[in-house]
Amino acid sequence: MLPDKKELIIKTATQLFAEKGYEGTSIRDLATAAGVNIAMVNYYFGSKDKLFEAMVEHKSVFIREKLEEIASDNSTTDIEKIDLIIENYVFRFLSQPHYHRLIHQELMLKSREILHDKIINNFVKNTQIIIGIIKQGIRKKEFNKVDPELTFASIIGTINQIMLSKQMCITLINKEKDFDPYTNEDFKKRLLTHLKQIIHTHLLIK
Amino acid sequence: MLPDKKELIIKTATQLFAEKGYEGTSIRDLATAAGVNIAMVNYYFGSKDKLFEAMVEHKSVFIREKLEEIASDNSTTDIEKIDLIIENYVFRFLSQPHYHRLIHQELMLKSREILHDKIINNFVKNTQIIIGIIKQGIRKKEFNKVDPELTFASIIGTINQIMLSKQMCITLINKEKDFDPYTNEDFKKRLLTHLKQIIHTHLLIK
DNA sequence: AAAAATCAATTAAACGTTTGTTTAATTCAA
DNA sequence: TTGAATTAAACAAACGTTTAATTGATTTTT
Numbered sequence: 223m224l225p226d227k228k229e230l231i232i233k234t235a236t237q238l239f240a241e242k243g244y245e246g247t248s249i250r251d252l253a254t255a256a257g258v259n260i261a262m263v264n265y266y267f268g269s270k271d272k273l274f275e276a277m278v279e280h281k282s283v284f285i286r287e288k289l290e291e292i293a294s295d296n297s298t299t300d301i302e303k304i305d306l307i308i309e310n311y312v313f314r315f316l317s318q319p320h321y322h323r324l325i326h327q328e329l330m331l332k333s334r335e336i337l338h339d340k341i342i343n344n345f346v347k348n349t350q351i352i353i354g355i356i357k358q359g360i361r362k363k364e365f366n367k368v369d370p371e372l373t374f375a376s377i378i379g380t381i382n383q384i385m386l387s388k389q390m391c392i393t394l395i396n397k398e399k400d401f402d403p404y405t406n407e408d409f410k411k412r413l414l415t416h417l418k419q420i421i422h423t424h425l426l427i428k
Numbered sequence: 429m430l431p432d433k434k435e436l437i438i439k440t441a442t443q444l445f446a447e448k449g450y451e452g453t454s455i456r457d458l459a460t461a462a463g464v465n466i467a468m469v470n471y472y473f474g475s476k477d478k479l480f481e482a483m484v485e486h487k488s489v490f491i492r493e494k495l496e497e498i499a500s501d502n503s504t505t506d507i508e509k510i511d512l513i514i515e516n517y518v519f520r521f522l523s524q525p526h527y528h529r530l531i532h533q534e535l536m537l538k539s540r541e542i543l544h545d546k547i548i549n550n551f552v553k554n555t556q557i558i559i560g561i562i563k564q565g566i567r568k569k570e571f572n573k574v575d576p577e578l579t580f581a582s583i584i585g586t587i588n589q590i591m592l593s594k595q596m597c598i599t600l601i602n603k604e605k606d607f608d609p610y611t612n613e614d615f616k617k618r619l620l621t622h623l624k625q626i627i628h629t630h631l632l633i634k
Numbered sequence: 635a636a637a638a639a640t641c642a643a644t645t646a647a648a649c650g651t652t653t654g655t656t657t658a659a660t661t662c663a664a
Numbered sequence: 665t666t667g668a669a670t671t672a673a674a675c676a677a678a679c680g681t682t683t684a685a686t687t688g689a690t691t692t693t694t
Contacts, residue, residue, distance in 0.1 A: 227643090243537045245451045249680060259645055264681060323536040329593040330529040331449045338595075346599045371601050372590075372622040376582060379589030383581040386588075387535040389544075393552045395577050416578040420630045433669090455654060465671055470655060 240320030446526030506565035
């Protein structure tokens, strides 16, 4: 009936897997939520695992494009590129907390090895873009001789720490229970300010 | 037969849950590994969930003691305290990668709400100790007026980023497949050097 | 153009496993 | 003799998957 029932299943799976986890989402839940028959998932994707893989593939296609666009822009300096990438990461992560937790689940526990490898491959490709910029800045003597790989780990790790648990984040920054750090603009600004400050003093000479 | 079969179950559970995840470990696996009957887990702990809670409680008792010991030492400066805490975290995390991933699983996905809250409570208590030191340093005008909460997030986040996935860490730092970043002393030193450097330039005035 | 054939889409139902848990009997030491 | 510890077995529920039948639209044949 619908133009693409396959895509509807992927879309519903993305939402449910992210909210309740992969193991926590049964095919029956998923089928009900998508309004399709239980057998349709296996009919279209072969198995629940392969649906997961299809979902990750579907998601990770568009992520790297933006990073490469920023990296290859000749009109920006290296530190401006770093700033833009930080903004990109913060914006993307904060707007999809559940999805990024799901990906981290798969990174930490390597059940489903195929998926684990696929996620790592995608992640590392993005990584190399940013590390490349840092190394370039060092070569041009615009940046200090920092540890490029671990500097990247500090950037992405800071954001991930905030994304770990909403309740933990709220408690950490001492806000009320109904405060939502992921949608609050002031907090987003605060996170960006801190990140840029710590990375600027770390990277920029003097 | 054994002096404390309860503790044996907890010990085995810690290992198996950490390696294969909570959902991924069946009571049958656990019972076999511990050499006890399947029914013993429910006999002693009531349920699989309560065993998990008992395990976390058992683990998190000793962690905060060391942090408080460092914080309350009058013979060290604030930056020295920060350094000691960083060393403590790095040492502890690197030596128990599986366990910390397990805890992060529970932080990210809040199935088992009782356990989720328990972990957050323990974590936040540790957090406050470190944030307290940073605020003290700022008050004494030894530290820059940084964002204490997010500075903590950067410290712990950097380590957590390294802990996310061993394979990802290896790829990140461009090593061979058999390289183990978690036991390698050179890499531990490299991580400590980076962390102290980025935090020192961030915290210390001038 | 009407009838027949074809094949993907869809369904309800059942399948075989595995799960955490409980039961009821037995062991064993106090 | 008492009661906790331990066992093998069974339990009920949930899971991913498969089956076999049916629908419905498109294509082929008459």
